[in-house]
Amino acid sequence: MSKVVALAGGVGGAKLAHGLALAGADLTVVVNTGDDFRPMGLHVSPDIDTVVYTLSGLANRAQGWGIEGETWSFMEQVSRLGGPTWFNLGDRDLAMHVLRTQRLAAGETLTAITGDFAARLGIASRILPMCDEAVATMVRTPDGELPFQDYFVRLRCAVTVEGFRFAGIDNARASDEVVAALADPDLSAVIVCPSNPFVSVDPILSVPGLRAAIPKSRPIVAVSPIIAGQAVKGPAAAMLRDLGFDVSALGVARHYAGWIGGLVVDTRDEALAASIEALGMKVLLTDTLMKTDSDRERLARETLAFAERLGGAP
């Protein structure tokens, strides 16, 4: 059984992580927490929540985030009471936020709390926040800096992006659990999930000590979140464009060049393969759109096999 560390953001990352679990990998998912925020004083970790709900089978499959069969009584009453309504919190989903907030206030780490929730929901994989310290992804725009959720939810990404800052990152450090997962002598690969390179993967890699903890002797393979010039979900395509990258798997490859050994690219982007390999990485062409569980598992298996063929990083 392959021992794998996957780096993941929300929906796309959670799907491939689920595929890796379905494929039987001994999986540790290191999850972005730069999007964490505190609506109404509750600690919400959107990417952790999405990974937990996806791996436990609770996820709403149609929308990719949230819980299947969710109800919305809480937000209706929040609205009546004049509370903030720009970010929707479902009634079931609230349980994670309320319990997490209480346990953090009592001094537990986000790592310990997340591990406990995952275990209680029957998840065999380890789900680790990228760090236990607060890090806040800030989006630089022509009109100033915005907290990520303001950009993503409130403004629906409808502003030009000039760059990012991970506030608090200097006070963060790779947790013992993340370092241990990466240092495991049986680790066979690090998989960079098809998550947003700028606001999901980069925050993880920016945690002091984390990138250095990835062993040079193991293959690092990314799966492109861009298919045929479009992001499957979220603002990755707009960010590539705004930041002057090609809006394609080639743009993703340029962002990761020098670090990853291989990129999994959708067959619709076959024409880019030579240009991507010219950057010093191998390309695997396959169908990367994950609609069903079997899509997730197949892509995971192909990615693992690709990593095995690659061996150590370039």
Place this chain on the structure above:
Amino acid sequence: MSKVVALAGGVGGAKLAHGLALAGADLTVVVNTGDDFRPMGLHVSPDIDTVVYTLSGLANRAQGWGIEGETWSFMEQVSRLGGPTWFNLGDRDLAMHVLRTQRLAAGETLTAITGDFAARLGIASRILPMCDEAVATMVRTPDGELPFQDYFVRLRCAVTVEGFRFAGIDNARASDEVVAALADPDLSAVIVCPSNPFVSVDPILSVPGLRAAIPKSRPIVAVSPIIAGQAVKGPAAAMLRDLGFDVSALGVARHYAGWIGGLVVDTRDEALAASIEALGMKVLLTDTLMKTDSDRERLARETLAFAERLGGAP
């Protein structure tokens, strides 16, 4: 229009307060907060919530507390995640607790927050917590002291009561708003609702400065929460018994003797009227069981007319 201050606990108190509002009284309800507690880190004020839901028409009429059409998704998920489940928090109800907790943490007073919620729900009456400081009703039992909600919800009142302590009361004080309502020159009466004398009304009267702020020149009338030897709801009858009082309106009268000028007693307890009047108060005999809105309004009108006949306290 009569200007009235009502002292109230939860369900029974809320019903008479609703009746007073329906009767057209210019009403201020001073509500017990000794039952407040923080399940999962959320500030719950059970009596304030019941009064707010009842006066706004949101209340679940069958059970007397909570919200009509409540859903329970949150608690189902809390249970899955291993959180505490001994106290049920409905999905709609949660909005008040989450927003209150956040606003208290931001430095607002419980008085200001409660007033804002009441206004947003269309309540014309003023609803005031008995004080803005934390007071915790502790129940003395043969096995030691219990926080009120442990006694009331977790143990379902199934222990012998030896007495009460209102922890924190020495640091509390009657708020400016409560003092102003009682000092209003147009105040026509203080109504003690049919709430538990020991754990609803006594905490209010124990707030330093509050009892002294009740003008001697105005009638104080209580409505007995005991009908035919039984409490309409809650542990009042068991407490009277355990503490050595008659389990009757006479026991209630003895507890309030020397302070109230009149007691409204159910016609089923007519036989007690002479003994109660011998304690130095007047008795109004009427049907005190409030099943419908018109019961509430009729009892309120009769109580107000009784107070008017009484004039100033004895």
